[in-house]
Amino acid sequence: MRRANPITRGVLFLMGDERRQRITIPVFAILLSLIASSVVLLILGKNPMEAFVSLLRGSGILPKEAYAAKKSMLTDFLSLLNAWTPMLFASLSVAVAMRAGLFNIGVSGQMLCAGFIATVTVGYAENLPAVVAKPLVVIIGLVAGALVASIIGFLKQKWNINEVVSAIMLNYIIRYVVSFFVKATINNPSTRQSWPVTASSRLSLMDTELGGLKMDIPLGIILAVAAVILVQFLFTKMKLGFELRAIGGNPVAARYAGVNVGRNTVLVMAISGALAGLAGVTYYLGYFGSIQPDVLISTGFDAIAVCILGNSNPIGIIFSSLLISVIDKGSTYLQSSIGVRQEIGALITGLILLFSACGAFISYLVNRGRQHEEDARKLLSGAGGKEAKA
Amino acid sequence: MADEYIVEMRHITKRFPGIVANDDISLGIKKGEIFALLGENGAGKSTLMSMLFGMYEPDEGEIYIRGKREHITSPNYATKLNIGMVHQHFKLVSNYTIAENIILGIEPKRRAGIFPVVDIKSTNEKVAALSKQYGLEVDPKAKIEDINVSTQQRVEILKMLYREAEILIFDEPTAVLTPQEIDFLLQIIRGLREGGKTIILITHKLEEIKQVADRCAILNRGKLIDILDVASTSTQTMANLMVGREVDFVVDKAPAKFGKEVLRVEHLTVKNRDNFPVVKDVSFSVRAGEIFAIAGVSGNGQVEIADAVAGMVRAAEGTITLNGTDITHMDIRSRTDLGISYIPEDRQNMGLVLDFTLEDNLALKTYYREPFCHKGILNHEAFSQYGQRLIGEYDIRSGQGKDTVVRSMSGGNQQKAIVAREIELASPLMIFVQPTRGLDIGAIENIHRQILIERDKGRAILLISLELDEIMGLADTIGVIFSGELLKTAPADTLTTNEVGQFMMGVKQNEES
Numbered sequence: 001m002r003r004a005n006p007i008t009r010g011v012l013f014l015m016g017d018e019r020r021q022r023i024t025i026p027v028f029a030i031l032l033s034l035i036a037s038s039v040v041l042l043i044l045g046k047n048p049m050e051a052f053v054s055l056l057r058g059s060g061i062l063p064k065e066a067y068a069a070k071k072s073m074l075t076d077f078l079s080l081l082n083a084w085t086p087m088l089f090a091s092l093s094v095a096v097a098m099r100a101g102l103f104n105i106g107v108s109g110q111m112l113c114a115g116f117i118a119t120v121t122v123g124y125a126e127n128l129p130a131v132v133a134k135p136l137v138v139i140i141g142l143v144a145g146a147l148v149a150s151i152i153g154f155l156k157q158k159w160n161i162n163e164v165v166s167a168i169m170l171n172y173i174i175r176y177v178v179s180f181f182v183k184a185t186i187n188n189p190s191t192r193q194s195w196p197v198t199a200s201s202r203l204s205l206m207d208t209e210l211g212g213l214k215m216d217i218p219l220g221i222i223l224a225v226a227a228v229i230l231v232q233f234l235f236t237k238m239k240l241g242f243e244l245r246a247i248g249g250n251p252v253a254a255r256y257a258g259v260n261v262g263r264n265t266v267l268v269m270a271i272s273g274a275l276a277g278l279a280g281v282t283y284y285l286g287y288f289g290s291i292q293p294d295v296l297i298s299t300g301f302d303a304i305a306v307c308i309l310g311n312s313n314p315i316g317i318i319f320s321s322l323l324i325s326v327i328d329k330g331s332t333y334l335q336s337s338i339g340v341r342q343e344i345g346a347l348i349t350g351l352i353l354l355f356s357a358c359g360a361f362i363s364y365l366v367n368r369g370r371q372h373e374e375d376a377r378k379l380l381s382g383a384g385g386k387e388a389k390a
Numbered sequence: 391m392a393d394e395y396i397v398e399m400r401h402i403t404k405r406f407p408g409i410v411a412n413d414d415i416s417l418g419i420k421k422g423e424i425f426a427l428l429g430e431n432g433a434g435k436s437t438l439m440s441m442l443f444g445m446y447e448p449d450e451g452e453i454y455i456r457g458k459r460e461h462i463t464s465p466n467y468a469t470k471l472n473i474g475m476v477h478q479h480f481k482l483v484s485n486y487t488i489a490e491n492i493i494l495g496i497e498p499k500r501r502a503g504i505f506p507v508v509d510i511k512s513t514n515e516k517v518a519a520l521s522k523q524y525g526l527e528v529d530p531k532a533k534i535e536d537i538n539v540s541t542q543q544r545v546e547i548l549k550m551l552y553r554e555a556e557i558l559i560f561d562e563p564t565a566v567l568t569p570q571e572i573d574f575l576l577q578i579i580r581g582l583r584e585g586g587k588t589i590i591l592i593t594h595k596l597e598e599i600k601q602v603a604d605r606c607a608i609l610n611r612g613k614l615i616d617i618l619d620v621a622s623t624s625t626q627t628m629a630n631l632m633v634g635r636e637v638d639f640v641v642d643k644a645p646a647k648f649g650k651e652v653l654r655v656e657h658l659t660v661k662n663r664d665n666f667p668v669v670k671d672v673s674f675s676v677r678a679g680e681i682f683a684i685a686g687v688s689g690n691g692q693v694e695i696a697d698a699v700a701g702m703v704r705a706a707e708g709t710i711t712l713n714g715t716d717i718t719h720m721d722i723r724s725r726t727d728l729g730i731s732y733i734p735e736d737r738q739n740m741g742l743v744l745d746f747t748l749e750d751n752l753a754l755k756t757y758y759r760e761p762f763c764h765k766g767i768l769n770h771e772a773f774s775q776y777g778q779r780l781i782g783e784y785d786i787r788s789g790q791g792k793d794t795v796v797r798s799m800s801g802g803n804q805q806k807a808i809v810a811r812e813i814e815l816a817s818p819l820m821i822f823v824q825p826t827r828g829l830d831i832g833a834i835e836n837i838h839r840q841i842l843i844e845r846d847k848g849r850a851i852l853l854i855s856l857e858l859d860e861i862m863g864l865a866d867t868i869g870v871i872f873s874g875e876l877l878k879t880a881p882a883d884t885l886t887t888n889e890v891g892q893f894m895m896g897v898k899q900n901e902e903s
Contacts, residue, residue, distance in 0.1 A: 237767055237768055237770075238766055238767060238768065239757065239758055239763045239766045239767070239768055240766065242750070242757055242768060245743075245746070246743050246746070246754070249743035249744070249745045249746055250739070250742070250743045250744065250745075252739055252740050253739070253740055253741065253742055253743045253754070254743070255702070255722065256700075256702060256722070256732070256734065256740050256741065257722075257754045257755055258721070258722045258723030258725075258726050258755065258758075259723075260721070260723070
């Protein structure tokens, strides 16, 4: 048995044991995807470094060379936060369900449903003051999302209907029903979208003048960060979190331990749906401001990969969702600054999500390599020791 | 010397994080003998044989096969050296037929036109011939999911024979079998020896070794204690060497002091998923300080009785009363709170969340109570103190103490964890289903003692076991179940092992008079 070459050994050493791999594997997946994107950019004849820097510039992480009037790095950064908020909520939504062993693939549908209900109930109420309208939007989003998702949980616990199937079906139902009502009632013929919601109901303060700058201030981000802390608290400190993790680990053992698996299944879907609902209102009544019919946005699906990239851990998800939002937001500037088409941004995102989904495989390779290396090292040192003795 | 041995292991050492699984072990196995490896759980038997089968490589030491030094780097290479292994947990594809499983990986090919196809017809014939030759009767076309455990084991043996294995390793082959099936298996093993095969038997059951083995190596905590000639050694000596101290075969049992009735089951009927009654009109009661044992051949409804009392399955008819409270329709949590401890048959799929830490698993039935939980918030300090105490008191061994992920623990220690958790509940009724299945003598003795201690504390104990010896040794009252019906209930001292055995086979009560 031979030891691996120094490069492999270095990589194996850096990846560390299983505890450390929770961080090193996602980082490694991101590195791989950046390398793969570099290849694409090189084929396009662009300098990859330049492209990555312009992604960061476009999203307000690094300063641009020049800014238009009333714009600055802060403007870009706030606009990044504005886009990030729904993504963070959506990823948390997926994570909560996943920890309990459920796969919520219906986040996009739940977002749309919550966004639509909030839009028609509060979004066009001209006379409602902001202090009433905004909390109302949040509450309606939360409740609507929770109700829709708990249907999935109910179907699962009552008739053991696979949550993936019912969520996908619900996605279709919501998409077509909402599209019908948007087109029939609140359609703006010139934009082919719903009329924009009132400023007082919108969760992002758009084009706000502050210190000589015009900025979009996302109020939802405060809620999103609070949600991260709450979800983390739920799973590390709360009895409910313990029960949900037990169900996720072994539903039979959870039932044997006296956990009410059926009720908790509905409950966890409701929590997941509430977070999806918040993602919906911060998107449709925050970042975007209106509803586009016939479209189910990709946020809820990307969130699944973002959640996996972040190990279904709320803290990890902060980083993984921010990364995806940076690329998403920066890709406009990528096009305007160095002439790489905006879609390349989506391609990089896709590559990251692809590699992150391979995390378990990478982890398997690393652990096998480490075991092999360990065996080889011991064998060699053992043999060496014996020879020395002889 | 070396060439007289077909397998020789010299100075083998294997370490795992936090433990030396094998410490400088040297042994030789002769061609055509049945060589037993005896040791408690975690003694290093399986590790040692896994190295022979190429699943691990030794950290130190050398392996010689037929006098030639070999580096066995993979099970494939071991197969090439004519070494085969039947694992404790079978490795079969459940929706494939027996023949398909046997040829998996080395499929005989033929051509149908331009397409290469698996030649299943000739395989079926070859498998049938092979099974006839060694007396391992199977139907090559039956699917694995439709056949019972002992037939599945025969498939594993055929798999090795099909690959022309000369050295056959059996890892705890009898752990999952009934007494009759064990007898049959031992016969097969003897037949294989007559056929010129070399057999290595990993086990902790002394009677089996006494029955079939020629020589036996005893391992204790990773070290080789001795290699003995089985014919000239008593089981008592082997047991003492294996455990490392004197072992009591006879359970010291004080006379029972029965108290008031704790559990009363009346006219209980339980139906399975196909709405077929698996428990039929069963009635019995268990008093405080009494061990009520249900004897029966596996699959006759005894596990369903336990599940129904614990609340895991619904009672279709009848009532279950605990300390005067009707619990027939109560949920599981309320039953636990009212006083039921339950050690289930399937420890990995029911008794534990394998990916939880040991400390979380030890608190799996109490996490919602004070001091573990206060107003919905967990107290991790309480978890860890409680875990630490139970690990110490019940001698639960693991790599990283209370933070060990239970999946990585040995079966015996997983069982100790469940027993610890359930006994600590201090419930008036304790249900033990197969509490010693797959455990070694030391651990069995320990659990038997614990069951008796709990009985003497005045708990009512419902014991369900397939081991007749266990039932005869522990029970105060015996109920024999056959095909879902309780055929006979009587005080233990009025029944002989033979009588119980007959009832287990379905001989009706009226035939005895």
